Amino acid sequence: MAFDLLESGDADLVALHHGARTITRGELRLASQRAASLLHELGVRRGDAVAVWLPDGGVWLQLLFAAAQLGVLMVPISTRFKLQEARHVIDTAKARVLIVPQRFLDFDYTGAGREMQANGAGLQHVVEVSQFDGFEWNAYEPYPGWEGRDTDLLCTFTTSGTTGRPKLAVHTAGGIARHACNVGRINDMHMRDVALCALPLYGVLGFVQAIAxxxxxxxCVLLPVFKAEAAAALIEQYRVTHFFGSDAMLDMVLHAGDFSLATWRRGAFAEYAGLGQRVIEKAWSMWGVRLTGLYGMSECFAMTALRDPAGDSHQRGLPGGSPVSPEILFRVVDPVTGAVLPDRQHGELQLSGYNIMAGYLNNPAATTQAFTADGWFRTGDLAYADGGAFCYLARIRDSLRLRGYLVDPVEIETFLTQHPGVESAQVVGVHLDGEGDVAVAFVCHSNTPATEPELLAYCKQGIAGFKVPRRIxxxxxxxxxxxxNGVKILKNVLREMAAQSLGLAQTLSATREINHEAS
Structure with a gap:
């Protein structure tokens, strides 16, 4: 399966809307061939790495397709990264070329790039881009031929790095192309549909929805800096049919103001802020959109699995779902013994298929740790199987072992939010010597707040004793x-706060740490 997704179809079909610019598929293809000529002139060859530190725009996608044409690895860098963070990515990738904007977000990307070039042995060229919404290098002749192969490493995604420095999960051109087609099919995407791409392309969810x-x-309607009112206005202006993001992002758009979202047909979200059911109900009641939960990470692509949009609101809101292709397999195993567990039993989710990363770039030790002896990817996620679907519960390091019982903190959080005095809740664990894990809850009060003794009494009356938090x-x-991929609640910060509430000087790990990260 060739990655050249622009080759088929009408060259006059619109590919991108960015600000006042409208770009066709033919224009994007031609611009990518010109970018390939630039990279070739700079000495970039098959297997080399090119770092792209740019906001979303025509140039970003121009370079992606140029890399595919040459068999080159593109290494996107978050525009929110500063010098040391970007240096880590460039050094890890051993990039020979760095492409930066002259101006964006009041940060001197060019100056940072020049400093890295002066102090690093591998970085040979820093290329400035004057404008990123259109195309660059128009004076170059299109690069002739197509040298890319399905097995070429094409793009990396940075892991979250919550227990160490981020790693670069790398995917092949063939895997990306296959997943793009499957995600488009499962989400009922067709010619002349319109997708609002409000998440950055350097993140796996933003990337997958745009390529699909x-x-x-x-x-694709590109929005490099997300603002809810701007997103809602673009949905109305361009008659957007598909929009994916985090639960908080969708919630903000649904409450953005007097804009028509009537053309919005399909969408899914990663739930980070506990707003899943709210956005499902709001989207359905206002616009008839059947939003669903999704599952994914840097190592296995976003939208690896989705919930059935035909399900009821509760089912659609469950994180996880069915894989988007029969080529993607999953199993749930006992984290200690590795034995495959029957349906409904909690264990580690493991995956196999074309969607799994080729590995962590230039990190063979971490790559080896991320896979089982029989080749399955260890997600580090707590889940259970349910027929042909799975339900994500938590990161294993976020799950709690309370008096010998493995407990999903979401269960306690959900119970707390049923109290009229609680608007939202988060639960973390702290390990106490001689006692084991204990749960600590944090709550945002509703308009009728409840005291800690009241909430503790409520828990003691309604859930098993071993699940009752030590503090609320x-x-x-x-x-x-x-x-x-959106706003995430920082569980590690909550653990520190929980430890301090129990009189500890520092947080002691509540769960087993794992050696790979999800984004």
Whole structure:
């Protein structure tokens, strides 16, 4: 399966909308061939790595297709990264070329690139881009021929790095192309549909939805800096049919103001902020959109699995789902013995298929640890199987072992939010010597707040004793961080807060640490 997703279809079909610019598939293809000529002139050859530190735009995609044409690895860097973070990615990838914007977000990308070039042995060229919404290098002749192969390493995605420095999960051209086609098919994407791409392309969810749209003959509306009102206005202006993101992002768009979202037909979300059921109900009641949960990570692509949009609101909101292709297999195993578990029993989710990364770039030790002896990818996620689908529960390191019982913190969180005094809740664990894990809850109060003794009494009356939190602490908001796929609640910060509430100097790990990360 060739990655050249622009080769088929009408060259006059719109590929991208960015600001006032409209770009056709034919224009994107020609621009990519010109970018391939630039890279070749700089000495880039098959197997080399090119780092792209750019905002979303025509140039970003121009370089992706140029890399595919040459058999070159593209290494995207988050535009939110600063010098040391970007240096780590470039050094890990051993990139020979870095492409940067002259101006974006009041940060001197060019200066940072020049400093890395001066101090690093491998980086040979820093190429400045004057504008990123259109195309660059128009004076170059198109590069002749197609040298790329399905087995070429084409693109990396940075892992979250919550227990160490981020790793680069690398995927092949063939795997990306196959997944793009499958995601487009499962989401009913067709020629002349329109996808709002409001997540950054350097993140796996933003990347997958954009490439799936192009593979389906649909167009992408790019929004490099997300603002809810701007997103809602673009949905109305371009008659957007597909929109994917985090639960918080979709919630903000649904509450953005007096905009028509009537053309929005399909969407799915990763639930990071506990707003899944709210966005499902709001999208259905206002616009008749049947939103679903999704599952994915850097190592296995976003939208590896999706919930059935025909299900009821509760089923559609469950994280996980059925794989988007029969080529993607899953199993749930006992984290200690490795034995495959029957349906409904909790264990580690493991995956196999074309969607799995080729490995962590230039990190063979981490790659070896990420796979079982029989070749399955260890997700590090707690889940259970349910027929042909699976349900994601938590990261294994976020699950709790309370008096010998493995407990999903979401179960306690859900129970707490049923109390009229609680708007939202997060539960983490702290390990106490001689006692084991204990649960600590953090709650955002509703308009009728409840005291800690009241909430503890409520828990003692309604859930098993071993699940009752040791403390239930009020907070104005949960610590959060904006990542490439949306806003995530920082469980590690909550663990520190929980440890301090119990009089500990530092957080002691509540769960088994694993040696690979999900994004």
């Amino acid at each position: 749209a192009l593979a389906s003959g649909a167009s 602490l009020p907070v104005d908001s949960f610590p959060q961080q904006e990542g490439p």
